Amino acid sequence: MIFRLTSAVVRAILVVLLIATPSMLLPGVTSDATQIVALIAIFGAALTIFEYASAYPGLVEFRDAPPFNRIRFISLFASVFLLTVIARGQIVPTVITDFVTAVGALIGYVLDFPYSPVRLMVLMLPDDTPIQDQLTVRTAAGMSYLISLLSLVVFLMVLRVQRWPSRSGSFNVWVNLPTFDPTAGGDVVARLERDARFNVALGFLLPFLIPAVIKSASDLFGSVTLQNSQTMIWTVTAWAFLPASLFMRGIALGKVADMIARKRRQSYSASEEKPSCQPV
Structure with a gap:
């Protein structure tokens, strides 16, 4: 749980850095633009934390x-x-x-x-x-x-x-493909x-x-x-x-x-090779 939460916080910091990069490097950015960028960065960080700190699927695929x-x-x-x-x-x-x-x-x-x-x-x-x-x-x-x-x-x-x-x-389709x-x-x-x-x-x-x-x-x-x-x-x-x-x-x-198709073929092959029980 601690590792999952720490990983989510690190990802949230990276998302904030991504969103704020133009505002931090470009000169002459107005205060209104800075406030909008800060609001979007907070929203992105919160969404990232909620997504990666949870064990259940959300919106992010894979x-x-x-x-x-x-x-x-x-x-x-x-x-x-x-x-x-x-x-x-x-x-x-x-x-x-x-x-x-x-x-x-x-x-x-x-x-x-x-x-x-x-x-x-x-x-x-x-x-x-x-x-x-x-x-x-x-x-x-x-x-x-x-x-x-x-x-x-x-x-x-x-x-x-x-x-x-x-x-x-193991690939969990439910977690990695929440919209499927x-x-x-x-x-x-x-x-x-x-x-x-x-x-x-x-x-x-x-x-x-x-x-x-x-x-x-x-x-x-x-x-x-x-x-x-x-x-x-x-x-x-x-x-x-x-x-x-x-x-x-x-x-x-x-x-x-x-x-999935390969797993199916392996399962079918295993079931065909398994000897059937014959009554004596």
Whole structure:
């Protein structure tokens, strides 16, 4: 119980650090923005403590199946931190900010080809957006998209090496998939495989759909501007992180389906090999 509570508190501190990173590193943050960030950080910390301190399932999937959520958190934190460094370099340039900005600019330039997600992200901006802001968004989009791709590569390598999730011990579907109801009807394996394919397909399409939807919505609700540093950081991070997260969820659901199917085959083979009792 003490270990579970300590682990929950440590995770809550990391969540607070993640949410507060842009406000702590960016200069000129207003007091109103600081208060809003503090409120969101408190809410996120409370939710994390309640989720990980409890032995019962809540909202977080794969809670007891590391390193799924750890890879996602590291990817999210790296994206927020590096985009904050890029945004800070526009106001207070240093050697570190110039280096990160140069790397992001190179990545954005390489990924900025016709119909690419990075190109669509830049085209989402209003036509009167200054060229410097367009370059900043392209730099941030390239950096964030590269981080999401690297997180997918790392996750696939971990699955390959650790044979996740079976090697980590018993996999509790009730705890790790709280939103999945095994009794809802139909074969569990078929439903998991269907959800896995849907998540992978949606993760592939989202980087293209999000800019198109925002661009279409701007005609009704006004142009979308990313000139505010914190708005740019969280928008670009969500644009790259959500598809990668759906990709990882789809791959994980596919692995769980394979594990359940393999356990079934082993159980069927054991029952067939067991000698039947014959009356004498």
